[in-house]
Amino acid sequence: MSAPPSSTPSGFGARLPAWLRPRDVELPGLGTMRLVETTVLVLVGLLLAIATINDVVLQTHVNHRLVADLRTWRQYTGHDYKNLSVEQDLRGHTTRDVICGNTSPGPPKERTQLCLAMTGPVVAGRREARSGWYLPPKSEDLHGKRYGCFGVAKDEGLCSP
Amino acid sequence: MSVAAQSVASAPRVRSGRWAPALAGALALLLVAAAAEIVLDGAAGHSALIPKSPAIAGWLSGVGERLGYRVFLIALLVSVGAYTGLLALARRRELSLISKRSAIALVGALHLIVFVGPILLSTDVFSYIAYARMGVEHGLNPYLHGPSSILGDPVYSYVGKDWKHVATAYGPFYTLLSYPLAPLGLTGALWGMKLEALLASVGTLALTWRCARARELDPVWAILAVGANPLYVIYGLGGAHNDLIMLVAMMGAVSLTLVTPGSHGREAGAASLIVAGALVKATVAALLPFMIVSRRRLAPILGALAMLALGAVIGYAAFGIHGIDVVSALNRDAAFVSTDSFAAEIAHLFGKPGVFPIDHDLLKAGLVLIVLHLLWRTWRGYDWIAAAGWSLLAISVTSTWLLAWYILWPLPLAVVCRDRRLLIATLAVQGLFVAHQITPLLVPVS
Numbered sequence: 001m002s003a004p005p006s007s008t009p010s011g012f013g014a015r016l017p018a019w020l021r022p023r024d025v026e027l028p029g030l031g032t033m034r035l036v037e038t039t040v041l042v043l044v045g046l047l048l049a050i051a052t053i054n055d056v057v058l059q060t061h062v063n064h065r066l067v068a069d070l071r072t073w074r075q076y077t078g079h080d081y082k083n084l085s086v087e088q089d090l091r092g093h094t095t096r097d098v099i100c101g102n103t104s105p106g107p108p109k110e111r112t113q114l115c116l117a118m119t120g121p122v123v124a125g126r127r128e129a130r131s132g133w134y135l136p137p138k139s140e141d142l143h144g145k146r147y148g149c150f151g152v153a154k155d156e157g158l159c160s161p
Numbered sequence: 162m163s164v165a166a167q168s169v170a171s172a173p174r175v176r177s178g179r180w181a182p183a184l185a186g187a188l189a190l191l192l193v194a195a196a197a198e199i200v201l202d203g204a205a206g207h208s209a210l211i212p213k214s215p216a217i218a219g220w221l222s223g224v225g226e227r228l229g230y231r232v233f234l235i236a237l238l239v240s241v242g243a244y245t246g247l248l249a250l251a252r253r254r255e256l257s258l259i260s261k262r263s264a265i266a267l268v269g270a271l272h273l274i275v276f277v278g279p280i281l282l283s284t285d286v287f288s289y290i291a292y293a294r295m296g297v298e299h300g301l302n303p304y305l306h307g308p309s310s311i312l313g314d315p316v317y318s319y320v321g322k323d324w325k326h327v328a329t330a331y332g333p334f335y336t337l338l339s340y341p342l343a344p345l346g347l348t349g350a351l352w353g354m355k356l357e358a359l360l361a362s363v364g365t366l367a368l369t370w371r372c373a374r375a376r377e378l379d380p381v382w383a384i385l386a387v388g389a390n391p392l393y394v395i396y397g398l399g400g401a402h403n404d405l406i407m408l409v410a411m412m413g414a415v416s417l418t419l420v421t422p423g424s425h426g427r428e429a430g431a432a433s434l435i436v437a438g439a440l441v442k443a444t445v446a447a448l449l450p451f452m453i454v455s456r457r458r459l460a461p462i463l464g465a466l467a468m469l470a471l472g473a474v475i476g477y478a479a480f481g482i483h484g485i486d487v488v489s490a491l492n493r494d495a496a497f498v499s500t501d502s503f504a505a506e507i508a509h510l511f512g513k514p515g516v517f518p519i520d521h522d523l524l525k526a527g528l529v530l531i532v533l534h535l536l537w538r539t540w541r542g543y544d545w546i547a548a549a550g551w552s553l554l555a556i557s558v559t560s561t562w563l564l565a566w567y568i569l570w571p572l573p574l575a576v577v578c579r580d581r582r583l584l585i586a587t588l589a590v591q592g593l594f595v596a597h598q599i600t601p602l603l604v605p606v607s
Binding site (some may be wrong): 013019021022025026033037038043045047048049050051052053054055058059060062063067070082086093 | 455456457458463501505506507509512514538541542544545552558582589590593596597599600601603604605607
């Protein structure tokens, strides 16, 4: 059984059979449907909330790591520079980060840059810098621009020949 | 109930009635102060949160300090808290806490503060200007080329790096609307874009007011819910996003169906307005099937077809076949993934590094199921405005490319629809988006 439409349509609407006519009020009998919808909404909301919190926690760990990376670079070079560039391994999804900064005072990337590749866990607020390379001024960290590789980077051929 | 019992029950209300106006005033001041802090600090420049831009807010630059993540996030969280509190207070109509005049003054102040400041949090407006300048100043089709084709143009260096090679994904009506701004120069065009966004926002709020009154809802509460929303003000208006132009078309259509229900002419006009909005930004087309299923008349179908034909002719004449090929632009953009998307967050939750092609397919299938369910409910008489709002919310939640201004789409519909769950869900999703931003506050990287 279907409830009659609440409005009284004219023209095209009036020529439609009752069950096809537009309604201003929803047909009765959907109490359970509303309950099911609300339950699904709450569950989806919970999933989104958990995923959001999980992501914030993950990002917090990444930030802890980056703070350690920056501290390591500054300690290694003895320069307390603010504008260091950080590159994460977004493609390989490893925790290897590359931090680059000027070797002498100047605007970002305007001097010869020293890049250090950080790996391993954070220990006492720092990470291990087992390899690195240099970049000429005004250069991005591209394979063809690197020179003076040292540590593992030299063995892996990360510098241009 | 006895007189004594009545007086006991009304005592807390009387007490809350005393402090509530002061609290509402304080919350409104907090909203204004937080917006002013972001704008004034943003005007100082040199911030990762403020896109590189011509100095349009230079006269404000001496007041604030460089906007850092910490200050920005604190201001955003304060705004969210004040907004939530204000909505809760304004909901208590018996207190008549917030007059029409105060609500308009608050929303107006927020709009003015953001309008006079720098572009906030997004480089999109420079893409809009680049596409306009490509067409007007360089004779290039923005549907075929990205801004990289105008390397020598002053706007090029301000376009976001992800968009330098990407042709426009916006509709031909929006592109043509932006064309008159191109000859004004970069700064002139930027102010033009900001003015367009401001006027669109004012129009959206006026229409939201009208719709709320037509539905016998509190219009003051409705414009506060939309116009004082922190994401709407800071991200939407602050970035001068063209989503606001889409929203004004959307609310214009809703208003036409609500104010004189049953009028064939108005229903045709409403449907044509939705299509016009979709020729600005395609997303609003999601409203059309719900309106048609709800009205079950020829008028909206004919109105939509007429505007579609007009749009196709104009788009084709101005930009060729690429100007009306909305589907390929949407498919291209649907493949993008942003770190703020819920899809990416859920992938991380299940230990995956990111979203894979199969996930895109699953999300699309989920969206189709949701829309079909909503169409079925609408057929049975469920409020089509609520159904359209749910579909817009579902589009933003299932999108792998989620940006703050996308979760504004359902908001004006949520405040005028008959299903309060939509507003709760929309604000909850916005809350989760804000929560996802807070990492730099917990562990600052410097």
